[in-house]
Amino acid sequence: MADDYGQISVYSLPKSKSYIKPSIIGTGELFPKNSRLLLESFTVYEFAIVAYVRRFEQRSNEIEHSKLIKAGLPIMKGEQVCFYIFNLSLNYFFCFFSRVVVMIMVV
């Protein structure tokens, strides 16, 4: 079992039909809780625990783009990140620019 922040508990299951409850083998964390990572999906097999992990920012980026895709706006592969970064830089630029203008006006 795992939560969104990569805290895991590993249990062993009884092999036959019985009323014996699963017993805990151990607990741990796949990544530190303050690392801004989210455990989106995980699966376990004989060799390893496979975990798909994303940053908070990537998730909001995807949600933003799925809205655009549903609105019928095409986004080419490889443009996704660039488009977002460009948008962000533009926002920062306007933010910075407006602050400079306000400061000049105040002065």
Place this chain on the structure above:
Amino acid sequence: MIYLFSHGGDEIDGVYQSHPIRTILADQIFGRLWALNPMDNNVYCYMTPTNENEIGKCLQEEEILLDFTDEQFEPSTMIQSDQSIGLIDTEHDLYRLYTKDDKLRLITTYENSHNQQWKLTDGVIFKDNRTLLKLTEDKCSIDSNDRLKKNGFHNNPRRCLIELTPDGQEKHRIQADTLYSMALGKHFFFR
């Protein structure tokens, strides 16, 4: 990023992915890692790495198995049994069950069209292809005052289960108000 950890929690390796993955499922019988790509709306797979040296190679080669680009079907949850794979589209309230063999034959479909207050959110598949689907109360479709009267508390949608026959017919409806997650073992059903 896809990271692989040992069962003790130690990191083995990680591989960057250029697209998001909604669900990833290990399948030792077919030697595959099944993955659901919500951006390209498809199901694809990797070969399952069996040792450290294979991880990079296995996780860079994707084989697209089901492509829903031109369909009104956008699965967000994927479930599996040994021989079948199920896809749940929560937004359109649709469920599809496929065989896992090379042909990926469509076994059955189910649409939760009768009750708009409940959304399909999860499920488990039995080995005879019956499915237990989890439905979660859709808060948006219910007036908040009504919900307060019914439920007693605010942010806690109710859940219920529907048992589907292999041909997609509703067999039972089971009340499971506080069910959060469930898993099917070889001999047990956990909730």
